[in-house]
Amino acid sequence: MAIVRHGRGPAAAARAYASQVHPVFMLPPVATALVGAALAGDFDPVVALVYAAAAFFAVYTAHVKDGYVDFHRRGEDDDHPMTERGCRLGLAGATAGFLACLTALVLVSTPLAVALAAPMWLIGYLHAPQFDTNPVTTTLGYPVGIALCLIGGYAAQTGSLAVAPLALALVLVVTLAGVKIVDDTQDYDYDRSIGKRTVAVAVGPERARRLALAALGTGLFAVVPLTLSGVLPPSAPAASLAFGAVGAVAVRKDATTATMLLVRGAYLFLAGLLVAVFFRPLAGAGVSLPDVTALGPYTYLATEALFAAAAATLLVHAGRAALWRAARTVAAVYPIAYLWDWYTLEVGVFSIPMRTGIEVLAIPLEEHLFMIVVPALVLGIHETVNPRPGELKADRDSDTVDGTEGANREPDTTEL
Template identity: 55%
Template sequence: MALARDETGVGPTARALWSQVHPVFMTPPLAASLFGAILAGGVDPLLAAVHVAAMFAAVYTAHVKDGYVDFHVRGEDDDHPLTERGCRLALALSSTAFALCCLVLGVLVGPVAVALTVPAWLIAYHHAPQLDTNPVTATTGYPLGIALSVLGGFYVQAATITAVPLGFAVVFLTLLSGIKVIDDAQDYAYDRSIEKRTVAVVLGPDRAYDVAYGLMTVALTAVVAFAVARVFPLTALLAALAFAAVAGVARRADPELATMLLIRGSYVFLAVLVAAVRFDPIGRLV
C-alpha cells in the first residue's frame, strides 16, 4: 500500500514524509532546548544533541498527527501528502526515535531527564483530537512544550533545576500563549462554523486580542522584574524592549500579519536572551 497519496516510489514517499517538517514551528522548540543548555553553562554536545533530537521527534509527531486527524478523520483539510498508512508509519518512526532519545537520556543523565522530556511527546501526540478542542489546552499546548524544552535542555546539562530556567520557562509559556491566541484568531470564522472552541470562538475576536496582548504584557513585565532582581541578566531588558516594539506594530495589524510579526518577534526575543545569558554586555557595565 502506498505511503504518499499522489505518487509511489522512494522519492515521493521521502518528500511526503519530509513535508511534515515545518521549520517555522519546529525551530522554537529546538532553539529552546539549546537555550536551556546555554543557561546551564557548560554544554555537553552529545547530551544537547540527544535532547534536541527528542524535541524534533516530538514536534514531528504533532505535525503528522494533526494532519492525519484534520484530513483523514475530521475531513477539515483539503489535502495531505500522506496516506493513512503513511501517517501511521511516520508516527511509529517519530515515536520510536523519541523513545530511543529518552532511553539514551535515562542512561546518560537519569530518570528525571526522561520525566522532563516525555511530556513533550504526550502533548504532541494528544494535541489532536483531544487537546485542540479545549480553549485552554489548545492555546497552551505548543507553548508548554517549549517551556518543557527549556527545562529539559537545562536539566540534561546541569542535572538540576534552578530559578533561572524556571523563570524563563514561565515567560515563554505566557508569551507564546498570547501569540497562539492571535494565531488561532486567523481561523475564527471557520473554527466557529465547526464548533471548535478556541479562545477567539469562546470570547470573540476583540476580547481574545485583549487576552493575547495581556498575556504578552505579563510575560514582558516578568522579564523586567526578573532582570531588575538580577535573576535574569540585565541585558534581558533589551529582549523585552525588542519584542514590545514588534507587538506594538502587530497590535494594529490583522491576525495573519500579526501572527507572522509576533512569531518572528519571538525569534528576536529568544536571540537577544541567548546573547544576554552568554555575554550580558549591560550587566558587565553596571
C-alpha cells in the same frame, strides 16, 4: 497499500515525510532545548543534541497527527501528502525516534531530564483531536512544550533546576500563549463552524485579541522585575523592547499579519534572552542606571517632559476623539488630584528635592504637570490597547473632506 497520495517510490515517500518538517514551528523547540543546555554553562554537546532531537521528534509527532486528523478525519485540510497508512507509519517512526532519544537520555543524562522530556511527546500526540478542542489546552500546548524544552535542556546538563531557567520558561509560556491566541483568531469562522473551541471561539475575536495583548504585555514586562531582583542579567529587558516594538506594530494589524509579525518577534525575544543570559554582555562593565539628577533642579521637569511626549504620541495616534476624551477626563480628575497632592505635601508624606522651587497655588509647579501627565499617559495606553476602528475611519474621512479632495468635490444638495 500505498503510503503517499501523490507519486510512487522511495523519492515520493521521502518528500511526503519531509513535508511534515515545518521550520517555523520546529526550530523554536529545538533551539530552545539548546538554549536550556547553554544556560548550564559548559555543557556536553552530545547530551544537548539528544535532548534537542527528542524535542524534534515530539513536534514531528504533533505535525503528523495533526495532518492525519485534519485531513482524514475532519476533512478540514484540502490536501495531505500521505494516506492514512502513511500517517500511521509516520507516527510510529516519530515515536520510535523519540523513544530512542529517551533511552539515550537514560544512559547519558539524569532521571529528571527523562521526566521532563516524556511529556513533550504526550503533548504532541494529543495535540489533535484531544487538546485542540479546548481553549486552555489548545492555547497552552505549544508554549508548555517550549518550556519543557528549556528547563529539560538545562536539567539534562545539570541534573537539577534553577531559578533562571524556570523564570525564563514561565515568561515564554505566557508570551507564546498570547501569540497562539492571535494565531487561532485567523480560523475563527471555520473553527466555530466545526465546534472547535479555541479562545477566539469561546470569548469572541475581539476579547481574544485583548486577552492575547494582556498575555504578551505580562510576559514582556515580567522580564523587568526578574532583572531588578537579580534573576536575569541587566541586558535582558532589551529582549522585551525588541519584541515590544514588533508587538506595537502587530497590535493594529489583521490576525494573519499580526501572527506573522509576532512569530518573528518571538524569535527575536528568544534570541535576546539567550544573548543576555548566556553571554551577559553588560556583566562586569560597570553599567549603572543613568543619573538624571545631573539635571539638578530641572530633573523632575525633564522626566515629566519625557512621559508627556509619550502620552501625547499615544493620544494623537489614537485619534481626535480619544484626545478629547482624555482632555475631559484629565480636567475632571485634576481638582481631586490637586487636593490630594496638597494634603500629602502639607502633612509631610513625601518631599521633592530635585525641583525648580517654583510654587503655583501652594504646590510645586512640577506637581501640577504630574497631575496632567500621569492620567494622560494612562488614558493614552488605554486608548491604544482598546482601539476604536470606527473613530479612526471617521478621522480619515474627515481629513479627506477637509483637505484637497473635499475642496474640489461637488456640493451635495442634501447639505444645502
